Amino acid sequence: MFLDRDGVINRSIVRNGRPYAPLHLDEFEILPGVSQATRDLRGAGLSIIVVTNQPDVGAGRQTRDVVEAMHDKMCAEIAVDAVKVCYHIEADGCDCRKPLSGMLLSAAEEFDISLGKSFMVGDRWRDVDAGHAAGCRTYFIDQGYDESLRQTPDHFVADLPEAARHILSMTLK
Numbered sequence: 001m002f003l004d005r006d007g008v009i010n011r012s013i014v015r016n017g018r019p020y021a022p023l024h025l026d027e028f029e030i031l032p033g034v035s036q037a038t039r040d041l042r043g044a045g046l047s048i049i050v051v052t053n054q055p056d057v058g059a060g061r062q063t064r065d066v067v068e069a070m071h072d073k074m075c076a077e078i079a080v081d082a083v084k085v086c087y088h089i090e091a092d093g094c095d096c097r098k099p100l101s102g103m104l105l106s107a108a109e110e111f112d113i114s115l116g117k118s119f120m121v122g123d124r125w126r127d128v129d130a131g132h133a134a135g136c137r138t139y140f141i142d143q144g145y146d147e148s149l150r151q152t153p154d155h156f157v158a159d160l161p162e163a164a165r166h167i168l169s170m171t172l173k
C-alpha cells in the first residue's frame, strides 16, 4: 500500500485552489480517521509505504530537518513501514519524483512487495500516474484542487479511510 503524504495523510495548505506542503511542524496535522485506517490496513497484512515529493527542500524553501521532524510525528501517530522522499525539483531530472515510479520500485525491491497486488493512494495527478507506471491499482482522493488528472484512476474516494474500507472489503473476500 503506497500512500502519498500531503492531502492524504496530513492536511495540505490550500491557497488559490492549489495545494502546498506545510512549511512548519505545527501546521503538520494528521487528517481524521487516517491513524485507524493505517492500523486496519496493516492488521490485514499490508505494508504501508509513504511516497512523497518534497521539492520545497530542493528549491531551498524548506529544510530536510523540518521534513524529517514531520515524518517523526507522522510515524508516531500512524502505522508506517517506510517513508520514501524525493527532495528534488523537476529540473534535477531524478527518477524518484512522481509521476515517475522510482520510489515505488525501490520500496518494492526493498520489502519484496508485489506491485501488481499493490495500491497507490493520492490526491494529485502525479500520484495516479506514478501508481500506474509501477503497475499498481490507484485510488484518487478528490480534494477539489484547481488541477486536472492526466490518467484515469481506478477508484475515486473521499479520503484514505474510504480507500482502506474498499481495499479491506476486497481482500477479506
Ligand SMILES: [Mg+2]
Pocket: 004, 005, 006, 007, 008, 122, 123, 124
Ligand atoms: Mg498530495
Ligand SMILES: [Zn+2]
Pocket: 086, 087, 088, 094, 095, 096, 097
Ligand atoms: Zn527525486
